[in-house]
Amino acid sequence: MSTQFSINxxxxxxxxxxxxxxxxxxxxxxxxxxxxxxxGTGKSTLASALMGHPKYEVTDGEVAINGEDLLExxxxxxxxxxxxxxxxxxSEIAGVTNSDFxxxxxNARREEGNEISLxxxxxxxxxxxxxxxxNPEFAHRYLNEGFSGGEKKRNEILQMMLLDPKLVIxxxxxxGLDIDALKIVAAGVNxxxxxxxxxxxxxxxxxxxxxxxxxxxxxxxxxxxxxxxxPELAERLENEGYDWVKEELxxxxxxxxxx
Amino acid sequence: xxxxxxxxxxxxxxxxxxxLSRSKQEPAWLTxxxxxxxxAAQTLEWPKPEKMNIxxxxxxxxxxxxxxxxxxxxxxxxxxxxxxxxxxxxANLLVQxxxxxxxxxxxxELRSKGVIFTDLETAAREHEDLVKAHLFTAxxxxxDKLTALHAALxxxxxxxxxxxxxxxxxxxxxxxxxxxxxxxxAPHILIVADSHSRxxxxxxxxxxxxxxxxxxxxxxxxEVIVKPGAQVQFATIHQLGQxxxxxxxxxxxxxxxxxxxxxxxxxxxxxxxxxxxxxxxGNGSTSDAKVISIGSGxxxxxxxxxxxxxxKSSDSNMVxxxxxxxxxxxxxxxITKIEKGATKANGVQTEKVLMLSPQARGDANPILLIDExxxxxxxxxxxxxxxxxQIFYLMSRGISKQEAERLIIHGFLTPVVSEIPIxxxxxxxxxLLERKLGS
Numbered sequence: 213m214s215t216q217f218s219i220n221x222x223x224x225x226x227x228x229x230x231x232x233x234x235x236x237x238x239x240x241x242x243x244x245x246x247x248x249x250x251x252g253t254g255k256s257t258l259a260s261a262l263m264g265h266p267k268y269e270v271t272d273g274e275v276a277i278n279g280e281d282l283l284e285x286x287x288x289x290x291x292x293x294x295x296x297x298x299x300x301x302x303s304e305i306a307g308v309t310n311s312d313f314x315x316x317x318x319n320a321r322r323e324e325g326n327e328i329s330l331x332x333x334x335x336x337x338x339x340x341x342x343x344x345x346x347n348p349e350f351a352h353r354y355l356n357e358g359f360s361g362g363e364k365k366r367n368e369i370l371q372m373m374l375l376d377p378k379l380v381i382x383x384x385x386x387x388g389l390d391i392d393a394l395k396i397v398a399a400g401v402n403x404x405x406x407x408x409x410x411x412x413x414x415x416x417x418x419x420x421x422x423x424x425x426x427x428x429x430x431x432x433x434x435x436x437x438x439x440x441x442x443p444e445l446a447e448r449l450e451n452e453g454y455d456w457v458k459e460e461l462x463x464x465x466x467x468x469x470x471x
Numbered sequence: 472x473x474x475x476x477x478x479x480x481x482x483x484x485x486x487x488x489x490x491l492s493r494s495k496q497e498p499a500w501l502t503x504x505x506x507x508x509x510x511a512a513q514t515l516e517w518p519k520p521e522k523m524n525i526x527x528x529x530x531x532x533x534x535x536x537x538x539x540x541x542x543x544x545x546x547x548x549x550x551x552x553x554x555x556x557x558x559x560x561x562a563n564l565l566v567q568x569x570x571x572x573x574x575x576x577x578x579x580e581l582r583s584k585g586v587i588f589t590d591l592e593t594a595a596r597e598h599e600d601l602v603k604a605h606l607f608t609a610x611x612x613x614x615d616k617l618t619a620l621h622a623a624l625x626x627x628x629x630x631x632x633x634x635x636x637x638x639x640x641x642x643x644x645x646x647x648x649x650x651x652x653x654x655x656x657a658p659h660i661l662i663v664a665d666s667h668s669r670x671x672x673x674x675x676x677x678x679x680x681x682x683x684x685x686x687x688x689x690x691x692x693x694e695v696i697v698k699p700g701a702q703v704q705f706a707t708i709h710q711l712g713q714x715x716x717x718x719x720x721x722x723x724x725x726x727x728x729x730x731x732x733x734x735x736x737x738x739x740x741x742x743x744x745x746x747x748x749x750x751x752x753g754n755g756s757t758s759d760a761k762v763i764s765i766g767s768g769x770x771x772x773x774x775x776x777x778x779x780x781x782x783k784s785s786d787s788n789m790v791x792x793x794x795x796x797x798x799x800x801x802x803x804x805x806i807t808k809i810e811k812g813a814t815k816a817n818g819v820q821t822e823k824v825l826m827l828s829p830q831a832r833g834d835a836n837p838i839l840l841i842d843e844x845x846x847x848x849x850x851x852x853x854x855x856x857x858x859x860x861q862i863f864y865l866m867s868r869g870i871s872k873q874e875a876e877r878l879i880i881h882g883f884l885t886p887v888v889s890e891i892p893i894x895x896x897x898x899x900x901x902x903l904l905e906r907k908l909g910s
Binding site for chain 2: 263299312
């Protein structure tokens with residue numbers, strides 16, 4: 213079944229401050245949507261709120277994934293329903309090896325008694341790591357501990373590839389990546405493009421979109437999507453910046469919730 | 472079976488210690504040692520560990536001496552005990568049940584090399600000179616009421632002697648268990664590793680009393696004498712029931728270029744006073760201590776590791792990690808003391824406590840006492856909770872909250888457990904951690 217993901221009038225606060233002021237977005241399987249915008253406009257809040265980060269409180273709106281009410285679900289249930297968030301700052305967890313973690317995550321999606329066999333798991337993991345040009349040693353390292361910024365991002369993509377999600381959110385996946393790593397990550401994402409999977413790419417540089425061509429581009433300011441278009445919108449933003457959008461819409465301060 | 476007309480909680484007096492010693496046909500010096508200690512115990516005070524009042528722990532409930540009948544081999548042991556003895560370990564095995572040792576086996580190969588592995592009572596008769604020269608040399612029997620009572624009342628116990636230049640490959644294993652809450656359970660463990668010898672000793676200390684057992688204590692003293700160039704690995708896992716207060720003191724004296732490694736799993740369900748000290752007497756002597764503990768229920772735990780440096784270029788490392796659940800209280804002390812003249816000494820300690828419950832309490836007290844300038848020393852201590860960002864991260868991959876916590880808690884202990892050099896101990900610890908964390 214092709215994925216249907218819809219966000220309707222989503223509002224969210226952090227410590228009582230409203231950051232998301234009514235987001236509307238529809239993503240279908242096979243589509244890649246990019247959300248762009250300057251810092252402090254609520255982009256990462258949208259990603260975290262969709263995943264269910266406990267710091268954010270959703271105060272209004274609906275989010276549905278394939279007809280199921282996402283906002284009613286716990287974080288792990290959202291993941292098992294098909295949502296995947298590649299995080300901007302992935303946690304480091306000492307004492308838990310990358311491979312133990314990945315296997316737990318895969319098995320969390322399977323029935324008890326039907327766990328993935330160790331050999332099959334290792335084969336899958338090693339082939340994906342090779343695709344991402346990751347040192348096989350990373351399988352046995354503690355999860356993200358001592359990983360460089362680029363290594364952490366590759367590790368996020370590795371998880372995405374192994375977990376086969378329905379709706380992928382990439383939150384600033386390009387930050388901290390050199391151009392070679394960026395190409396590898398983009399190739400990983402492109403390899404995952406399929407008719408039943410949707411993508412939401414959050415970035416404030418157009419650079420990534422040279423390698424992953426979006427179908428739709430949205431600009432976020434003041435906690436709302438203020439402008440939408442096709443890939444040409446990203447190019448214009450890269451060339452001209454955001455000032456023309458602010459001027460066009462009469463926005464003076466594009467940020468939201470700043471003290 | 473020795474029958475004495477004493478009741479649990481009766482005061483220990485000289486005549487009791489005297490009668491115990493005579494019943495065991497101990498040499499006169501040992502009888503004198505016991506009676507002197509019994510006398511001293513009447514006026515000495517209980518130890519006062521940092522921030523922990525142990526005097527409420529039924530410290531007098533040392534029970535009465537109840538020796539058990541010897542058994543012919545492992546197959547004659549109760550099932551619950553037998554499963555703790557790995558098949559390959561049974562060649563070099565000692566089992567104490569309640570107040571007395573019931574089984575003691577040593578391979579012919581080690582025997583022919585002059586290795587001694589027997590209960591301390593037998594050793595005091597058959598290897599009198601060795602025992603006399605070392606017993607109560609790593610600890611003063613009159614240090615406090617606890618040591619004096621132990622000196623008066625110990626029974627069973629373990630004696631290990633490894634002659635010069637002998638390297639023992641397989642671990643010597645002891646199983647110290649009690650299934651009678653009214654029996655005295657007070658083994659004394661004495662290990663002497665002669666020059667350039669090497670040995671690994673592993674024990675499991677267990678009670679199996681069932682529900683509703685009366686309060687009792689396990690009091691134990693370990694002395695390890697590490698002669699020049701010798702290496703001793705000492706691994707111990709304590710798994711005592713909720714009604715038992717465990718009072719265990721461990722002392723090692725390490726001579727030139729000798730090494731001790733302590734591996735301690737404090738996984739009891741009752742109160743714990745666990746105090747482990749390495750005296751780095753010799754130049755180039757080294758000590759490494761790893762302590763793992765899980766506190767649960769309303770357990771009170773005082774866990775102390777200490778290193779005292781006298782030798783030049785001596786080196787100590789101490790790591791303690793504890794997970795605290797429910798209403799458990801842990802006071803964790805690390806004491807590194809470097810004496811004047813111990814130049815180029817290095818002492819490092821780390822204490823970390825992971826709190827799983829708002830009602831639990833964990834204190835980490837790192838103490839460095841340094842009287843010499845030309846040294847290096849360091850400490851790190853932390854008390855923290857499971858990081859909610861980490862939980863969120865794991866859950867965002869579909870892992871349930873419960874499983875995420877389990878991964879993080881195991882991850883907290885794994886870096887220490889995985890460094891344990893003895894595979895059987897590592898596996899046993901993993902199993903016990905799983906059990907105590909899961910409950």
